[in-house]
Amino acid sequence: MPSFVFHAPCPFGLEELLSREILALNADPDLVRPGKGGVSFAGGLDLGMAVCLHSRYATRVLLRVAFDEYWDSRDVYSIARRTPWEKWFGPDVTFRIHSTANRCPLESLDFATLRIKDGLCDRFNELAGRRPSVDRRRPDVRLEAYFTFDHVSFYIDLAGESLFKRGWRLEHGEAPLKENLAAALLALSGWTPEKPLVDPFCGSGTIAIEAASIAANMAPGLKRSFAFESLSGFDLDLWQEMKEDARAAVNLHAKVRIEAHDISSIVVEKAIENARRAGFGAMIDDGRLLFSQGDAREIEAPQGAEPGLVIANPPYGEQSNPKSASIAAMMRDFAAALKSNFPGWTAWLLTSDRLLPGQMRLKESRKIVLFNGPLECRFFRFDMVAGSNRRKPAAN
Numbered sequence: 001m002p003s004f005v006f007h008a009p010c011p012f013g014l015e016e017l018l019s020r021e022i023l024a025l026n027a028d029p030d031l032v033r034p035g036k037g038g039v040s041f042a043g044g045l046d047l048g049m050a051v052c053l054h055s056r057y058a059t060r061v062l063l064r065v066a067f068d069e070y071w072d073s074r075d076v077y078s079i080a081r082r083t084p085w086e087k088w089f090g091p092d093v094t095f096r097i098h099s100t101a102n103r104c105p106l107e108s109l110d111f112a113t114l115r116i117k118d119g120l121c122d123r124f125n126e127l128a129g130r131r132p133s134v135d136r137r138r139p140d141v142r143l144e145a146y147f148t149f150d151h152v153s154f155y156i157d158l159a160g161e162s163l164f165k166r167g168w169r170l171e172h173g174e175a176p177l178k179e180n181l182a183a184a185l186l187a188l189s190g191w192t193p194e195k196p197l198v199d200p201f202c203g204s205g206t207i208a209i210e211a212a213s214i215a216a217n218m219a220p221g222l223k224r225s226f227a228f229e230s231l232s233g234f235d236l237d238l239w240q241e242m243k244e245d246a247r248a249a250v251n252l253h254a255k256v257r258i259e260a261h262d263i264s265s266i267v268v269e270k271a272i273e274n275a276r277r278a279g280f281g282a283m284i285d286d287g288r289l290l291f292s293q294g295d296a297r298e299i300e301a302p303q304g305a306e307p308g309l310v311i312a313n314p315p316y317g318e319q320s321n322p323k324s325a326s327i328a329a330m331m332r333d334f335a336a337a338l339k340s341n342f343p344g345w346t347a348w349l350l351t352s353d354r355l356l357p358g359q360m361r362l363k364e365s366r367k368i369v370l371f372n373g374p375l376e377c378r379f380f381r382f383d384m385v386a387g388s389n390r391r392k393p394a395a396n
């Protein structure tokens with residue numbers, strides 16, 4: 001099978017996780033290269049489809065269709081004009097081009113993008129007598145251009161909608177986490193399905209639903225469609241087989257214990273609806289996946305459970321619920337509940353507030369820098385060993 005170059009962008013901090021995931025899909029280890037905010041890899045189109053279907057961490061999968069040296073925007077036009085776009089789509093689709101750059105010397109990236117569009121359209125006009133039209137909002141085909149100092153790459157987006165959209169989310173709770181970041185929190189915390197999991201600030205249920213999906217071995221892309229399904233050149237019979245295999249691997253009977261709570265009963269209702277849409281109704285019905293309204297300040301460990309993990313992104317900044325007074329005071333009370341009711345557990349909290357450990361009067365045993373969209377965050381680990389994690393009182 002001919003080899004293609006791909007680039008899978010992901011949130012900053014998830015590159016290593018994503019590399020391992022791509023390697024697990026049988027990519028050639030010599031061709032998998034983690035960079036900043038993404039991983040490049042090479043292989044057949046089947047590998048590109050597999051990453052779309054199975055990746056929990058990637059945001060998109062981009063197929064490189066041109067890579068060339070340029071000097072000015074005339075070169076950019078020529079490269080676009082000689083790129084064989086027609087191998088992948090015809091003149092009747094709609095498209096949009098998004099450009100990013102690193103040390104690009106061109107005066108205007110917008111103008112360079114326009115020249116790519118001109119080159120592409122002129123090529124189709126010459127070949128077919130008509131050309132695809134631009135649709136910035138809901139294009140059939142999304143193209144990406146990436147400019148470095150002297151090279152430009154053109155990519156076709158194989159995902160369409162971002163890959164963190166797993167296809168189940170109807171209603172957004174307050175500031176939902178992206179599913180790929182939720183998956184990373186679970187992986188970085190060391191959670192595995194045998195360990196009980198509690199999210200006391202569950203919002204729309206992202207962490208709990210992602211955990212259920214991992215426990216059930218459900219491929220994250222099983223419930224959605226992808227842009228490559230409408231492109232030429234992809235073996236759709238093979239794609240059906242890949243999906244069949246993924247479906248056969250799902251185990252909805254997996255033993256798991258996940259509890260998710262939120263102070264807002266409306267939000268909890270939405271989380272339940274989301275979890276059912278994601279296919280985990282059976283887990284809800286027999287109590288393996290439990291959502292309930294509750295205040296984190298009064299949280300208790302699941303009855304009879306071995307110590308496990310608390311993983312959450314608590315509210316910060318303006319996201320607080322009016323019921324929960326000041327966030328700092330609420331987090332202090334939440335910490336008190338953790339200390340008394342969760343001995344032996346490990347709590348991991350994602351926050352953009354660096355002062356959180358101080359507010360909670362806990363000393364973190366680890367912190368990992370992650371980005372929640374553009375927001376730089378810390379993922380703090382607190383070990384709930386009774387008595388030992390209190391901060392020392394100040395000397396005076």
Ligand SMILES: C[S@@+](CC[C@H](N)C(=O)[O-])C[C@H]1O[C@@H](n2cnc3c(N)ncnc32)[C@H](O)[C@@H]1O
Pocket residue numbers: 173174175176177178200201202203204205206207261262263264267294295296297312313314315316319320321324330
């Ligand atoms: C940042 S959001 C969590 C988002 C969630 N991870 C998601 O993906 O949708 C914080 C949540 O904490 C909830 N919350 C605020 N105060 C709370 C409290 N005292 N106890 C429980 N939940 C609370 C809010 O209702 C909100 O849904």
